[in-house]
Amino acid sequence: MRRYAILAPGMFASRSAKTAHGVIAYSDDPTVAVIDPDHAGRRVRDVLPYLASDAPIVATIAEASRFRPTSLLVGVAPVGGALPPSWRRSIVLALEAGLEVVSGLHDELSRDPEFVAAAERGGSSLWDVRTPPPVPLFSGRAYDVEARVVLTVGSDCAVGKMTASLELTRAARERGEHARFVATGQTGIMIAGSGIAVDRVIGDFAPGAAEQLVVQNAQHADLLFVEGQGGINHPAYGPVTLSLLYGAAPDALVLVHLATRTEIEDYGTPILSYRALIRMYEGLCSTVKPANVVGIALNTFGLDGEAARDAIDEAQAATMLPVDDVVRFGPHALYDAIAPGIATKTRPLSASRMTV
Amino acid sequence: MRRYAILAPGMFASRSAKTAHGVIAYSDDPTVAVIDPDHAGRRVRDVLPYLASDAPIVATIAEASRFRPTSLLVGVAPVGGALPPSWRRSIVLALEAGLEVVSGLHDELSRDPEFVAAAERGGSSLWDVRTPPPVPLFSGRAYDVEARVVLTVGSDCAVGKMTASLELTRAARERGEHARFVATGQTGIMIAGSGIAVDRVIGDFAPGAAEQLVVQNAQHADLLFVEGQGGINHPAYGPVTLSLLYGAAPDALVLVHLATRTEIEDYGTPILSYRALIRMYEGLCSTVKPANVVGIALNTFGLDGEAARDAIDEAQAATMLPVDDVVRFGPHALYDAIAPGIATKTRPLSASRMTV
Numbered sequence: 131m132r133r134y135a136i137l138a139p140g141m142f143a144s145r146s147a148k149t150a151h152g153v154i155a156y157s158d159d160p161t162v163a164v165i166d167p168d169h170a171g172r173r174v175r176d177v178l179p180y181l182a183s184d185a186p187i188v189a190t191i192a193e194a195s196r197f198r199p200t201s202l203l204v205g206v207a208p209v210g211g212a213l214p215p216s217w218r219r220s221i222v223l224a225l226e227a228g229l230e231v232v233s234g235l236h237d238e239l240s241r242d243p244e245f246v247a248a249a250e251r252g253g254s255s256l257w258d259v260r261t262p263p264p265v266p267l268f269s270g271r272a273y274d275v276e277a278r279v280v281l282t283v284g285s286d287c288a289v290g291k292m293t294a295s296l297e298l299t300r301a302a303r304e305r306g307e308h309a310r311f312v313a314t315g316q317t318g319i320m321i322a323g324s325g326i327a328v329d330r331v332i333g334d335f336a337p338g339a340a341e342q343l344v345v346q347n348a349q350h351a352d353l354l355f356v357e358g359q360g361g362i363n364h365p366a367y368g369p370v371t372l373s374l375l376y377g378a379a380p381d382a383l384v385l386v387h388l389a390t391r392t393e394i395e396d397y398g399t400p401i402l403s404y405r406a407l408i409r410m411y412e413g414l415c416s417t418v419k420p421a422n423v424v425g426i427a428l429n430t431f432g433l434d435g436e437a438a439r440d441a442i443d444e445a446q447a448a449t450m451l452p453v454d455d456v457v458r459f460g461p462h463a464l465y466d467a468i469a470p471g472i473a474t475k476t477r478p479l480s481a482s483r484m485t486v
Numbered sequence: 487m488r489r490y491a492i493l494a495p496g497m498f499a500s501r502s503a504k505t506a507h508g509v510i511a512y513s514d515d516p517t518v519a520v521i522d523p524d525h526a527g528r529r530v531r532d533v534l535p536y537l538a539s540d541a542p543i544v545a546t547i548a549e550a551s552r553f554r555p556t557s558l559l560v561g562v563a564p565v566g567g568a569l570p571p572s573w574r575r576s577i578v579l580a581l582e583a584g585l586e587v588v589s590g591l592h593d594e595l596s597r598d599p600e601f602v603a604a605a606e607r608g609g610s611s612l613w614d615v616r617t618p619p620p621v622p623l624f625s626g627r628a629y630d631v632e633a634r635v636v637l638t639v640g641s642d643c644a645v646g647k648m649t650a651s652l653e654l655t656r657a658a659r660e661r662g663e664h665a666r667f668v669a670t671g672q673t674g675i676m677i678a679g680s681g682i683a684v685d686r687v688i689g690d691f692a693p694g695a696a697e698q699l700v701v702q703n704a705q706h707a708d709l710l711f712v713e714g715q716g717g718i719n720h721p722a723y724g725p726v727t728l729s730l731l732y733g734a735a736p737d738a739l740v741l742v743h744l745a746t747r748t749e750i751e752d753y754g755t756p757i758l759s760y761r762a763l764i765r766m767y768e769g770l771c772s773t774v775k776p777a778n779v780v781g782i783a784l785n786t787f788g789l790d791g792e793a794a795r796d797a798i799d800e801a802q803a804a805t806m807l808p809v810d811d812v813v814r815f816g817p818h819a820l821y822d823a824i825a826p827g828i829a830t831k832t833r834p835l836s837a838s839r840m841t842v
Contacts, residue, residue, distance in 0.1 A: 268722040270753060329690040333726045336689045363773035365732045366624040369725040370689045376721045393837030397626060399774055400837040410773065417719035417766065418755055481749030481756040 132159040132323060135191070135199035135229070137220055141206045142166035142187065143177050149234055149317045150205035154181050156296045157321045161185045162197040165220065191220045191227075201230040203320060204239075213237075221245060226252040233258050234316045259319045260327045268337035272379035273419065273478045275348035280472050281380035282358040282427070283411050285401045287367060289388035290457070292318045294427035295355040297456040298384065301465035302353055310351035312343050314374060318357045328377075329359055329370045336370060340377025353472070356380065362410050365397050375414055380421045382472045383411055385451075388429040389441040404448045419478040424471030425452040425464055488515040488679060491547070491555035491585070493576055497562045498522035498543065499533050505590055505673045506561035510537050512652045513677045517541045518553040521576065547576045547583075557586040559676060560595075569593075577601060582608040589614050590672045615675045616683045624693035628735035629775065629834045631704035636828050637736035638714040638783070639767050641757045643723060645744035646813075648674050650783035651711040653812040654740065657821035658709055666707035668699050670730060674713045684733075685715055685726045692726060696733025709828070712736065718766050721753050731770055736777045738828045739767055741807075744785040745797040760804045775834040780827030781808040781820055 134157070136142075136150045142164055154161045154174060161174075163186050169177050170189035177187065188194050191202070202224040208214055213221075213235075221231055221239065225248035233239045233256070240246065240256040249256055272279075280298070282291040295311055295318075302309035311318070313325030331339045340356070347354050356378045360367030385407060392401055402410065408423045415421040426445050430438035438458060445453040452467030490513070492498075492506045498520055510517045510530060517530075519542050525533050526545040533543065544550050547558070558580040564570055569577075569591075577587055577595070581604035589595045589612065596602065596612040605612055628635075636654070638647040651667055651674075658665035667674070669681025687695045696712070703710050712734045716723030741763060748757055758766065764779045771777040782801050786794035794814060801809040808823030 270721070329688075331689055332685075333687055333689045333692045333729060334685040334723065336725055337722050363770070365626065365774050366693050367690065368732055368770075368774075369692055369729040372728050373689060373725040376724055398836050398838060400835050402773055406773070410769065413766065413769065414719070414724075417758055417762070418721050418724075479756050480754050482754060 132201045132230070133197075133199045134159060134161045134201050134203045135163045135165060135194040135197070135224075136161055136203045136205050137217065138164060138166045138206045139216065140166060140168050142169060147206045149320055150203070151178065151181060152292075152317045153203060153205060153320050154183050154185070157323070159323055162199050163188055163194040165189070165191060165194050191223045195227060199229060201232050204231065204233040204235060205320065207235060218244070222248040225249045225254045225256070228252045228254050230254055231256050232320060234260060234320060236260065259316055260330055262326050262331045262339060265326065265331060265335050265339040265342050267335060268341050268377055270478070272341040272344045272377065275345060277348035277352050277354050278382070278472055278475055279344055279354045279356060279378055279380045280382045280384060281356045281374060281378050281421075282384050282386050283371065283375065283423070284358055284361045284385070285387040285407055286361045286364060286391055286394050287359075288395065289386050289391060290427065290429035291358040291386045294384060294386045294456055295357045296321065297461035298427075298465055299355045301461035302355070304462070305465065305469070307353050308351050309353040309355065310347050312347045312354050312356040314340065314343065314357045314359055328373055329367065333369065336373035337377030340374045341379065344378050358386070361394065362407070362414070363399060363402055364394050365399055372414065375411065376418055379419050379478065380415070381474065381476045382468070383415070383421050383423045384425050384427055384468065385411070385423050386427045386429065387445075388431065389438070390432045404445055408449065417479070420476045422471065423451065425468040427456050427464060428453050430455045430458055488557045488586070489555045490515060490517045490557050490559045491519045491521060491550040491553070491580075492517055492559045492561050493573065494520060494522045494562045495572065496522060496524050498525060503562045505676055506559070507534065507537060508648075508673045509559060509561060509676050510539050510541070513679070515679055518555050519544055519550040521545070521547060521550050547579045551583060555585060557588050560587065560589040560591060561676065563591060574600070578604040581605045581610045581612070584608045584610050586610055587612050588676060590616060590676060592616065615672055616686055618682050618687045618695060621682065621687060621691050621695040621698050623691060624697050624733055626834070628697040628700045628733065631701055633704035633708050633710050634738070634828055634831055635700055635710045635712060635734055635736045636738045636740060637712045637730060637734050637777070638740050638742050639727065639731065639779070640714055640717045640741070641743040641763055642717045642720060642747055642750050643715075644751065645742050645747060646783065646785035647714040647742045650740060650742045650812055651713045652677065653817035654783075654821055655711045657817035658711070660818070661821065661825070663709050664707050665709040665711065666703050668703050668710050668712040670696065670699065670713045670715055684729055685723065689725065692729035693733030696730045697735065700734050714742070717750065718763070718770070719755060719758055720750050721755055728770065731767065732774055735775050735834070736771070737830065737832045738824075739771070739777050739779045740824065741767070741779050741782045742785065743782065743801075744787065745794070746788045760801055764805065773835070776832045778827065779807065781824040783812050783820060784809050786811045786814055
């Protein structure tokens with residue numbers, strides 16, 4: 131169990147702090163303080179009411195230490211890339227005080243001699259969440275786990291796959307399931323406290339990374355919601371999507387789409403129709419280990435209430451599947467509707483079984 | 487232009503030397519000597535007649551140097567993994583004599599202090615072909631090349647995609663095309679003298695690696711045959727396959743299958759039917775940049791002449807496509823049959839074009 135102090139100087143209220151916001155909103159590990167001099171003296175809910183957190187905002191790492199954090203989370207990237215001197219000092223002070231430092235930066239802090247020395251002095255450690263551990267090749271062990279595995283699959287990046295997985299995990303727990311969220315990207319890893327940034331793994335080993343996550347998490351739960359990545363027709367990230375589709379060996383899929391998105395960001399490739407997406411994802415699974423799309427988590431962010439309802443109805447009519455916005459309307463209706471679809475495990479195809 | 491001496495002590499005649507055999511058979515760069523004391527005094531064609539090479543086999547690097555090599559190629563992996571002392575000495579001697587050392591080993595020779603020092607002394611260099619260079623994210627630049635791009639796609643790993651690409655490149659050149667083979671795996675890179683081992687690239691960047699290869703090679707040719715990897719329903723390597731399918735942005739596909747293969751090696755996943763494979767590959771392309779399967783290179787290795795003919799007829803009947811074994815019967819018939827299918831470029835999908 132971690133107790134986070136979040137380092138976000140001058141940036142806590144901005145979109146750059148979305149990892150910090152995600153951790154506050156979804157992590158089981160509490161955030162006990164936020165460090166941002168711009169808002170010092172206020173509480174998180176004063177600045178961002180939707181986060182509904184009473185955690186104090188303070189100006190310095192020294193003040194944050196009064197709230198007994200175990201870890202300093204660097205949840206925002208510095209403007210321009212390089213760490214400003216004041217951030218470096220905060221990180222060094224935290225390490226010297228025995229705090230673990232958890233970083234989502236591109237640059238690996240654990241390769242920085244100043245930080246390594248500070249960690250030695252403080253008996254503390256550095257965790258670069260983007261850096262993947264060594265992982266084996268995919269072996270098929272994921273086929274043997276008893277836990278049911280549900281993977282979110284998307285129409286594009288940044289449409290809400292992590293949030294849908296987190297909300298459905300919460301709903302499943304509230305219905306009494308022993309459910310667990312499995313993180314595959316930076317923010318998800320910080321929220322879950324473990325995971326692998328699958329898109330940072332060498333291509334050959336990416337399915338093995340997904341498999342390892344499933345095998346390890348299945349020891350602690352009966353139902354896994356695996357955070358998906360990318361989208362199957364994303365020209366750059368489609369292969370990472372496929373790594374999760376094969377490597378996590380899911381029993382069921384939940385499709386996630388942002389209602390206002392019409393093309394793949396940065397590439398202009400068209401977003402596929404619901405039916406084409408379902409055909410594509412189910413078709414690929416059907417060649418290795420069958421899994422069906424059992425519902426759609428439709429992100430209606432940016433639409434008014436009526437337009438959101440219309441978008442949900444339209445998706446439902448096009449697919450005959452349960453559809454809902456799990457943030458706007460909560461996850462329970464969608465969870466209850468897909469519960470029968472995620473009740474059983476599927477088996478991988480086998481050439482030997484086919485020829486018998 | 488390289489002139490290779492190939493280091494294969496005690497292993498030249500074995501299957502472990504298949505990279506060496508591939509380089510002798512297909513590289514434009516000549517092999518001027520092979521180092522293997524077990525066969526010293528003979529010529530390559532005396533040991534392996536099908537390679538049809540008169541290159542001498544010698545016992546030591548010193549003897550090989552008489553044939554004025556520019557590069558020492560380490561084309562076999564040592565038994566047990568660690569480099570035997572005699573190999574280390576040959577590599578050091580080669581580097582000190584000014585020879586480039588080209589290695590396909592897992593261990594990176596360019597990180598070995600002894601070899602680095604020898605290279606400095608000799609003014610020579612080390613090329614670990616498995617180590618990918620830094621590559622950018624996929625950008626879409628591959629969509630703008632004028633060269634036509636043909637990608638081989640397979641039913642599994644190790645079915646003959648590299649060989650089919652090489653044979654079709656040869657046939658195209660003999661028909662007067664300005665054609666080029668684009669290497670994406672270790673042996674292919676040694677044969678071509680350049681390339682990127684796409685399966686060793688971090689997942690996020692693998693399509694960018696394929697794109698960079700296409701963009702660079704398109705500056706020197708009108709027609710590219712890109713070596714494919716894996717197979718689309720391979721549980722471990724399917725994502726690498728997809729990286730090439732999206733990143734190389736092909737205009738046409740050639741399907742490659744080993745007639746005797748019925749399941750994905752090591753996983754027991756069934757090999758898909760020809761029609762299912764074609765539907766899968768064309769279906770994925772159709773969501774990003776359309777490309778059709780224009781022919782099938784059927785590897786009939788292990789079948790007798792009649793069975794090979796039957797297998798070709800069967801594939802032809804199932805798909806209505808040109809089918810041939812480009813090794814057994816030569817590449818010209820298949821090349822001529824697919825030439826109309828690879829005559830034009832396709833365009834990527836665009837959401838803006840779709841909505842106009």
